[in-house]
Amino acid sequence: MTDFKVDLSNCASEPIHIPGQIQSHGFLIALDRQYKVSHCSDNIYELLRETYAKLIGSQLRYIEQLIRGDDQPGFIRDLLNIGKINKSFEQINPFKLAINGETYYLIISASADQYLLEFESSTSDALPDVQKMMGHSISKMLADKNLQSLLENTVLQVKKTILYDRVMIYRFAEDGHGEVVAEAKNEELSPWLGLHYPASDIPQQARDLYKLNLTRIIADVQTTPIKISAAADQDQPLELTYSQLRAVSPVHIQYLKNMGVASSFSISLLCKGELWGLIACHNYTPKFIDFLSRELSKLLGQILSSALEFRQEEIHQQTLEVFSGTLDKLTKQLQETASIEEALTKGPVTVLDIVHASGAVLVYEKNITKIGITPDDGQLTELISWLNQNNNQPLYHLTKLAAHYPAADNYRTVASGIMVVVISKELEEYVIYFKPEQPQFITWAGNPEKQAVMGGNGLMHISPRNSFQQWSQTILSTSLAWSPEEINSALRLQEEITYAINQKAGAIRLLNEQLQRAYDELDTFSYTVSHDLKNPIAAIKAYAQLVARSQGFTDRDRMLLGRINQRADQMHLMIVSILDYSRIGRSAFKYHNIDARALIEDIVRDQSLIYESQNVKITLGSMPELKGDPMMMLQIFSNLISNAVKYSKHGHAPHVHIEGTVNDADICYAIKDNGLGIAPHNLKNVFGLFSRMDNVKDIEGSGVGLAIVKRVVEKHNGRIWVESELNKGSVFFVSFNK
Structure with a gap:
């Protein structure tokens, strides 16, 4: 096997699960699926008095015979078959046996398409009755519900059980670095409690192995690892992920030496399937604890893992209940408040x-x-x-x-x-x-x-x-x-806001449909009524004119008939205006480029003819081109210009100025007069239907013209607004998109 160079380029990918070596305190034999020896540690002679070269390629029965002669043929095969049936070897490990006068534990595990047989001494440097000590340790560990007390009790009980010089609980942070959060040590040792260690001390691949193999012993950092030899037909390194004897990364060995540590033992702590931390045990002289002691120590780790998970779940549930109760109140506010913004930020409960x-x-x-x-x-x-x-x-x-x-x-x-x-x-x-x-x-x-x-x-x-x-x-x-609780709470908030927005959007859409139907019905009604009223009004006017021609009427009678005639004309004007207003909603606009100057100059000529005797001065500035429906544009400017002339003609030196400007996004026209102006309290009603200002009651008008203008402008996706001061004049602005 090629030697592995430890440098900055390959440290992160160091194949620590296939080192090709084992630690020196045990022996290894690997069997293929036909129970033939495929690999063997080079020190096997010390165990079986047979060389690895002769063992490789032999059948399992030869190994069994070397161990027990003919006394119990097939005993290892039987153990393998039991493990295969149970799909695990946990129930049969360790199997105690005597070899050449010494007692060993046989530990069996699966490795890819092979089986590992590992032999370790059954003697230990731990207390002789670990099992008895364990029950006492568990009760001490779980005596306190406080998390920190639980951790402190755990390191103390582990130290009493396996007698290492220093026992720590090392907790991993989110970024992978670790902190010593509990410690039990010999008095002469300096404390490490509270110290932090970078993530590179225990790289990710090592943390992954700690999740699979829950205990790890390094008996003596000074010994030389034992090479594993393989059969000629084995071209892949032996997978040692679940091996008890797997050799240690040389980087980690040097790390322990630099710390002055001669032996180490770790127990993995898992919480919800993830590596929460380690129970890390250090000894400053070589120390070996047997497989059974390690398994009992692993039980302590599993109990602590369960306790950690329970404590964290308890805190998690308490926090969730608080957040959930608050979210329920916030959801109710979203349902009962028309404004999303108000519901989330102004109520008794907010998003915060x-x-x-x-x-x-x-x-x-x-x-x-x-x-x-x-x-x-x-x-x-x-x-x-x-x-x-x-x-x-x-x-x-x-x-x-x-x-x-x-x-x-x-x-x-x-x-x-x-x-x-x-x-x-x-x-x-x-x-x-x-x-x-x-x-x-x-x-x-x-x-x-x-x-x-x-x-x-x-x-x-x-x-x-x-x-x-x-x-x-x-x-x-x-x-x-x-925290996960905060993230979950935020995700639920996201769902509730989305649901509330969709609900409100649906309600608004339904309301808009109802309003549109009501608007269409009202539009049809106003058009029908206005159209049908034209004939009776015309008849009233005609009869009044006929009666006025008859003899025998006094001057007062003729005055009254004249007033009837005037009111009929006024009513006719209002009906025509309503028809025009209704017609706008029904009309389909046809957009064309419009020569605004020609259109406005034509309107001004008409106004000059109508108000010839009033001497109103009308001036024009820049007249940028417009795009819209020509007839509707004519209606807009006719109304605005005629209003400006009409409401300024009785003043001193009446003047109307019309000018257009081109901005980044729109074209805006201003129609300015120096006439009567509009009182501040009337400004909000200027564009309302049948709305007439207090100071123009004596001037002819229907109160519909500006409402028509506003409707036409909005149909063109434009805007109209007014700035005015009473007795000083008004400026009407109308803007259209380019």
């Missing part, structure tokens, strides 16, 4: 109450609503712009925002952590949560950055730290982590 954040903003319908402690408006605008460009996830959370968005370092005390709940990516609508910077003061067991040195061969070699002197570091621009 469903997570442990210091501030939140709701970005909805182009508005930004802040709650709690948040960045300022300018910072939020830039942050939202960055999110629009860089986030494609429905839920996005960070604890180091400045590492991804450097501008956030300016407000890290407010928003080092961020969680973004996307309401609508297309509409750029979000709920954004903030957590402040949480400075961390970490004490490392040595500088975690110093890992490589130049070797004599010119290669950069991994150099496990020679110094474990405490090295302090302050970590800034980092918030507390977003």
Whole structure:
């Protein structure tokens, strides 16, 4: 097998599960599926008085005969068959047997398409009655429900049971680095409690193996590992993932030597299937504990793992219940409040109450609503712009925002952590949560950055730290982590907001349909009534005129008949206006390019003829071209210009000015007069149907003209508005998209 070079380029992929060697305190034989020896450790002669060269290729019955002669033929085959039936060898391990006057444990495990037979001494450096000690240890461990007390009791009981010099619980953080969170040690040793170790000390592939093989012993770091020899037809390295004797990475061996540790033993702690941490045991002289003692220690680890999972689940459920209750109240507010923004930010419960954040903003319908402690408006605008460009996830959370968005370092005390709940990516609508910077003061067991040195061969070699002197570091621009409970709560909020928006959108759509039907019915009704009233009004006017021609009427009678005639004309004008207003809703517009100057000059000529004696001055400025329905455009400008002339003609030096300007997005015309003007309290009603101002009661008009203009302008997707001051005049603005 090719020697494995340990350098910076291949450390991360070091094949620690196929080292081709075992530790020196045991022996290994591998069998293929036909129970023929495929591999053998080179030290096998010490166990069976037979060389590995002769054993490789032999049948299992030969191994059985070397161990027990003819006393119990097939005993290992029987054990293998039991394990195959049970699909596990846990129930038969370890199998105690005597070989050449010494007692050993036989441990069987499956390895890919082979079986491993491992032989270890049954004698141990642990207490003689570990099993009895275990029951006492378990009761002591679980005596306290407090998590820290549980961890402290565990290390104390493990130390009493297996007698290592130092026993620690080492907990992994999210980024892979670890911290010593509990410790029991000999008095003469320096404490390591609270020290942190970088993730590179236990690389990912090692952590993966700790999840599969829950205990790991290194009996003596000074011994030389034993090579595994293979049959000629075996072209793949022997898989040793589940091996008890698997040799140790030379990097890890050197690491332990640098720490002064002669022997180590670890027990994996799992929580919900993931590696939570390790019970790490160190001894400063070589130490071996037998397989049975290790299995009983593993039981302690499994009990602690269950307790950890139970404690975490208990905390998880308590937090979920609080968040869930708050979310229920928020959901009710969403259902009962017409405004999404008001429901989420103004009620007794807000979006800030469903997570442990210091501030939140709701970005909805182009508005930004802040709650709690948040960045300022300018910072939020830039942050939202960055999110629009860089986030494609429905839920996005960070604890180091400045590492991804450097501008956030300016407000890290407010928003080092961020969680973004996307309401609508297309509409750029979000709920954004903030957590402040949480400075961390970490004490490392040595500088975690110093890992490589130049070797004599010119290669950069991994150099496990020679110094474990405490090295302090302050970590800034980092918030507390977003917990699974907070993330789940935010996901449910996202669902509730989406549901509420869809519900409200459905209700609005239904209301719009009802309004449209009512509008169509009213439009039809007004058109029909107006059309049908024209004939009776014409008849009244005709009869009044006929009666006026008769003899015998006094002057007063003729005056009354004249008033009847005038009112009939006025009613006829109103009916025609209503018909025009109704007709706009029915008309299909035909858009053309319009020469605005020609159109407006023609209207001005008409006005000059109508009001010839009033001497109204009308001036024109720039007249940019328009696009729209020619007849409707004529109606817009005819109404606006005639109103300007009509309401300014009685003033001193009446003047009307008309001018158009071209802007980035639209073309805007202004019709300005110096006439009567409009009182402030009347401005809001200017464009209403049949709305007439207080100061124009004596001037002829129907009160429909400006309502018609507004409707026509809106049909062109334009806008109309007015600025006016009483007795000083008015300016009507009308704008159209380019």
